[in-house]
Amino acid sequence: MLSAPFTDGLRQGVVRYQRCAACGHAQTLARHACQRCGHEDLRWHDAAGTATVRAATVVARAPSDDFRPLAPYTLVIVELDEGPRLMGHALPGVRIGQRVRAGFFEHQGRALLRFTSID
Amino acid sequence: MTHTPTAWLRGADGTPFGRHEGRGPIDLMADAARQALASSALARGDIDGVLCGYATTLPHLMLSTLFCERFGLSPRYAHGMQLGGATGAAMLMAARELVRAGRCRNVLVVAGENRLTGQSRDSSIQTLAQVGDADYEVPNGASVPAYYALMASEYMHRTGITRADLAEFAVLMRANAVRHPGAHLRTPITHAEVLASKPIAEPLTLLDCCPISDGAMALVVSAEPGPHAPVRMAGAGQAHRHQHLTAMADVMRCGAGEAAAQAFAEAGLDRADIDYLGIYDSFTITLAMLLEETGFAPRAGAATRARAGDFAPTGTLPLNTHGGLLSFGHCGVAGGMAHAVEAWRQMAAQAGERQIRAPRRAFIHADGGVMSSHVSLILSREE
Numbered sequence: 060m061l062s063a064p065f066t067d068g069l070r071q072g073v074v075r076y077q078r079c080a081a082c083g084h085a086q087t088l089a090r091h092a093c094q095r096c097g098h099e100d101l102r103w104h105d106a107a108g109t110a111t112v113r114a115a116t117v118v119a120r121a122p123s124d125d126f127r128p129l130a131p132y133t134l135v136i137v138e139l140d141e142g143p144r145l146m147g148h149a150l151p152g153v154r155i156g157q158r159v160r161a162g163f164f165e166h167q168g169r170a171l172l173r174f175t176s177i178d
Numbered sequence: 179m180t181h182t183p184t185a186w187l188r189g190a191d192g193t194p195f196g197r198h199e200g201r202g203p204i205d206l207m208a209d210a211a212r213q214a215l216a217s218s219a220l221a222r223g224d225i226d227g228v229l230c231g232y233a234t235t236l237p238h239l240m241l242s243t244l245f246c247e248r249f250g251l252s253p254r255y256a257h258g259m260q261l262g263g264a265t266g267a268a269m270l271m272a273a274r275e276l277v278r279a280g281r282c283r284n285v286l287v288v289a290g291e292n293r294l295t296g297q298s299r300d301s302s303i304q305t306l307a308q309v310g311d312a313d314y315e316v317p318n319g320a321s322v323p324a325y326y327a328l329m330a331s332e333y334m335h336r337t338g339i340t341r342a343d344l345a346e347f348a349v350l351m352r353a354n355a356v357r358h359p360g361a362h363l364r365t366p367i368t369h370a371e372v373l374a375s376k377p378i379a380e381p382l383t384l385l386d387c388c389p390i391s392d393g394a395m396a397l398v399v400s401a402e403p404g405p406h407a408p409v410r411m412a413g414a415g416q417a418h419r420h421q422h423l424t425a426m427a428d429v430m431r432c433g434a435g436e437a438a439a440q441a442f443a444e445a446g447l448d449r450a451d452i453d454y455l456g457i458y459d460s461f462t463i464t465l466a467m468l469l470e471e472t473g474f475a476p477r478a479g480a481a482t483r484a485r486a487g488d489f490a491p492t493g494t495l496p497l498n499t500h501g502g503l504l505s506f507g508h509c510g511v512a513g514g515m516a517h518a519v520e521a522w523r524q525m526a527a528q529a530g531e532r533q534i535r536a537p538r539r540a541f542i543h544a545d546g547g548v549m550s551s552h553v554s555l556i557l558s559r560e561e
Contacts, residue, residue, distance in 0.1 A: 062313040087425045088314055094425075114335075116327035118319065119377040122303045126319030131377075134318055136328055136424055144424050146315045146328075155335045169317050 062089035064103040069170035074106040074161050076143040085142035108161035110137035110174065113144065115153055125167050135159075135174055147172030185277040185411045187270075187557060188284070188404040189218030190519040192395035194360030195507030199295050203233035203241075204248050206290035206394035210512070211249055214396035217528075218404045220284055222249075225398075227282030228256040229269040231289030231511025234305045235296035245288065255282055262309060262546025263458055265289065266395070266515030267553035270542075271414040273399035283401045289511035290394020302390055309547045311422045323387055323461070325423045325548040327379035330463035332429045334381065337470075341381050343481030344462035345372035348385045348504055350484055351459060354491065355501025357532040362391045362507030386462040391507030395515035397522065406526040407536070412447065413556040415440025423548040431471070432549040438472040438541070441554035447539065449473050452556075454524060454537030455495055456517030458544040459502040468543055469497075472554070491534045499524060499532055514544045518555065525559045 060066070068075035077086040081098035092099050114136040121130040135149040137159060145161075148171060153159065159174035191213030193206055207230070215222065228251060230242040238244050242256040255276065261268045266289060273285035293302055303321055310316040310325060334340065349369050355361035367385060375383040398404075399411065417433035417440075420426045442448060455474060459465040469480040474495065483489060489497035500506045500520035503513050521540040523529040542555040 060313075066313055088311055088422060114328040114332040116324055116331055117377070117380040118321070118324050118327075119379065120321070120323065121319055122307050122321035122324075123300060123319070129319065132319065134320060134324055134328060134379075136332070146311075146318055146320065146424050148318060155331060166319075171318060 061091065065089060069163060069172065072163050074108050074139065074145070074172070075103050076106055076139065076141060077101040078104050087143045106139050106141050109177065110139045110145070110159050110161065112137050112149070112153055112155050112157045112159055112174070115149065115155055129166070137174055145172065147174055149174040150176065182278050183280060183401050185274040186400050186403040187409040187411055187522050188398045188400035188402070189214055189406065190397040190522040191217045192512065192516060192519050193290070193393045195391040195393035195509060195516070196362040197295055198292055198392040201292055201392070202296065203236040203291040204245055206292065206392065207245055207288050207396070208249050210290055210394035210396035211286060211288045214286065214288070214398055218398040218400065220398060220404070222251055224284050225251050225286045226254045227273065227276050227285035228253045229273055229285060229287045230258050231265045231269065232258055232260045233291035234293060234302065234510060235291050251286070261551050263460060263514045264544040264546035264551040264553045265511040266518065267542060267544040267555055268416065270397065270399060270411070270518060270555060271416065271553055274411045274414060277399055277401050285399045286396060287399060287515070288394070288396040289515055291510050291512070292392040293509045294390045294392045296392070299390065311424065314424060315422060321379070323382055324379045326461045326463055327382045329423060329429060329548060330381055333463065333467055336429065337478040339466060339478050339481060341373060342369070344386055344466060345369050346481045346484040347459065347462040347465045348372045350489060351498060351502040351504035354499050355505030358500050358506060361501045361505055362389055363505045382461060382463065388460050388503035388508040391509040391513065393507060393509040393512055395512040395519050397515065397518060406528060408560045409522055409525050410558045410560050411555065412558040413441040413445025415444065415554045417552045418550065421547060421550050426549065432467070433552040434468050434471040434543060434545065434549070435473065437552035437554040438543065441556050445556040445558065447556060451539050452541045453495065454521055454540040455489070455497040456521040456540060456542040457497060458514060458517065459498060459504050460508065462504065464545065467549065468545065472543055491532065496534050496537070499529070499534060517544070518542050521557055525557060
């Protein structure tokens with residue numbers, strides 16, 4: 060699985076991302092080739108876990124029974140300090156532009172991200 | 179030197195959208211195709227190409243030829259296509275290329291499904307949510323409305339547009355749908371009702387979101403115009419810059435502008451030449467962002483143009499006079515085709531009681547995924 064280092068990382072409490080060994084570009088999501096230069100030598104790195112919120116929503120209508128008990132829940136897209144972007148949960152009240160730190164929780168047997176405000 | 183043939187939008191039609199209890203995708207596609215053939219004044223034997231959209235309620239390996247067998251077609255060229263909401267516009271673009279290349283003379287473009295009554299609402303929402311990344315996005319309990327809501331939050335933060343601005347488009351689409359007997363949602367709504375409707379994913383409320391419908395649409399792209407006004411497919415363009423929302427580099431440049439620029443360059447036309455718009459509107463934010471990125475409104479200015487009446491049927495730039503996905507309804511691929519069908523009907527003076535002054539040139543734009551795949555088309559009535 061291409062994204063196994065990321066999903067394994069969530070279970071171990073670490074955020075991982077790919078960086079191109081040729082041009083240094085940090086990748087969003089898991090890829091087979093660098094989004095900037097096309098080189099295929101991508102290496103996984105551990106991120107510091109600190110990030111800035113780019114987008115935020117509160118989901119009132121959960122898409123499945125698995126998530127109905129959590130609703131309403133906050134989802135965000137953040138930009139890690141290293142550059143890649145990630146989707147995850149967040150504590151209520153988080154705002155765009157806010158500095159956050161990655162935390163982890165388990166839901167229905169899966170490790171997920173939950174970002175909390177640093178300030 | 180051979181001359182590149184011109185491709186014409188020869189005829190189009192479709193079923194009403196809403197509930198079609200007990201009818202499957204092939205049944206609905208057959209209804210739309212039968213009417214599109216009649217509209218084009220063509221017989222089954224004239225159809226030498228078939229492009230068909232996917233159906234979530236019938237994930238068949240060979241939907242195009244399954245449809246051909248059931249409907250009695252024996253084309254020389256056929257396949258299905260999957261590009262989310264942009265599938266219909268992309269099939270029309272491909273049909274145009276098949277005709278221009280001389281491969282086909284009459285291409286039937288068809289899609290339909292019983293997305294509302296053929297599965298549970300949860301099942302439909304789950305299927306659609308899978309356009310998200312399977313490891314990075316979907317496991318968070320995200321849904322298509324959540325993806326669009328996240329995107330809306332960033333776009334609103336960057337441009338300063340408000341929920342009240344978005345609500346303008348919900349009201350306009352509903353007012354248009356009221357005039358279409360085949361629309362799914364025909365009860366008038368007010369601006370205040372949109373703002374007060376049930377929260378789905380902040381900032382989007384229920385009336386910012388399109389419904390799930392049953393229905394089908396079909397069009398014929400031909401080497402010759404038919405019995406109605408000659409509508410030429412003058413230009414087309416695509417852009418595919420990301421698949422997943424997380425990977426969208428810039429919410430202000432998602433690819434719509436790039437696709438539109440290609441279509442305008444190919445048509446040799448400018449935005450000022452356009453007098454009808456058929457723009458994809460899965461959510462109110464979709465419509466605002468696409469109008470602004472394709473250059474039909476200044477940044478943060480789409481709602482101002484809507485308030486001024488510019489996009490109304492009586493305005494300078496009528497928009498989705500059938501009611502769009504937001505109110506005519508959304509049954510998947512056919513939902514995105516309904517914009518092109520309505521543009522053709524208005525241009526060919528076939529829109530019945532809601533006929534506006536027949537447009538001369540229409541701009542059609544659709545997006546698939548979360549503003550992931552973009553297709554622009556330009557139609558021109560030649561007389």
